[in-house]
Amino acid sequence: MxxxxxxxxxxxxxxxxxxxxxxxxxxxxxxxxxxxxxxxxxxxxxxxxxxxxxxxxxxxxxxxxxxxxxxxxxxxxxxxxxxxxxxxxxxxxxxxxxxxxxxxxxxxxxxRTTAIVDVVVRSLRPLRRVGVDPERVGLLVALGIRSVAVIIELAREVRQAQLARGAGSSPLAFIVPLVLRTLRHADRLADALVARGVDD
Incomplete structure (x- = not known):
């Protein structure tokens, strides 16, 4: 990782x-x-x-x-x-x-990510009166922090595969697989959230 x-x-x-x-x-x-x-x-x-x-x-x-x-x-x-x-x-x-x-x-x-999320949730609680869900925002923050590292790892995997295929100088050969892998990761993440009772 x-x-x-x-x-x-x-x-x-x-x-x-x-x-x-x-x-x-x-x-x-x-x-x-x-x-x-x-x-x-x-x-x-x-x-x-x-x-x-x-x-x-x-x-x-x-x-x-x-x-x-x-x-x-x-x-x-x-x-x-x-x-x-x-x-x-x-x-x-x-x-x-x-x-x-x-x-x-x-x-x-x-x-720790939990400490950052706790601060965000506490700071947004006064906005609950206007329809903001602090816990949902906190979840988004946690997922965002985690997803950055995941996407970087996906980029490294794509880059290694690109070099192995001899397409090291092609930006298209890097961007397209990275976008597809990122979208697949987002789909799996969405399915996992729905399975745990978090609506879309």
Whole structure:
């Protein structure tokens, strides 16, 4: 199974922080990212992220696993930004996105999924009066967190099969099987939920 966003048990300050506090900090960090405008600011932000990973004692290999699946996308985005807006803007945009992905992953790596879901459910309970079902939203959050790792694993399987068939340079040979496998996984998941009494 992919190491993407899988809880890593440690006895660290970051692990001991309440899940709600981490989620609030993540929202604040996202807002701060939009205010970044200089490469040195992005470098400083990434330095803080690296420091947090060190405090959390998360292995660097695990940290790299969080962004490796986005390598192609970030590379294409950087190239586009360089052509359209220059290298400095490319550093700001790609660096900011990289930092946010790493921070979001750090929350998942240092917080059990049940704790995250509990925070979401508690936060949404006041909205029950307007028709929001907090438990259902919590279930969606849990499934979303789990599905990210599953889809990454499916992508790796498809990539390995693609290379074995000698179609390593064909984007179509990668995208089509991945979409089909993802849809099949979604169908199986939906059948399992219905079987357990969760309507569609």
């Amino acid at each position: 992919s190491a993407l966003a899988v809880y890593v048990p440690r006895d660290s300050l970051v692990h001991r922080l309440p899940a709600g506090t981490k989620l609030v900090c993540l929202v604040v960090a996202a807002a701060v990212t939009f205010a970044l405008s200089r490469p040195w600011q992005v470098a400083l932000a990434l330095g803080v992220v690296a420091l947090l990973y060190g405090v959390a004692r998360v292995p660097w290999r695990t940290a790299l696993d969080q962004v490796r699946p986005l390598g192609w996308f970030l590379g294409a985005l950087a190239a586009f930004q360089v052509v359209v807006a220059g290298w400095e803007r490319a550093v700001v945009v790609v660096g900011g996105m990289l930092g946010l992905v790493l921070l979001a992953a750090l929350v998942s790596l240092t917080t």
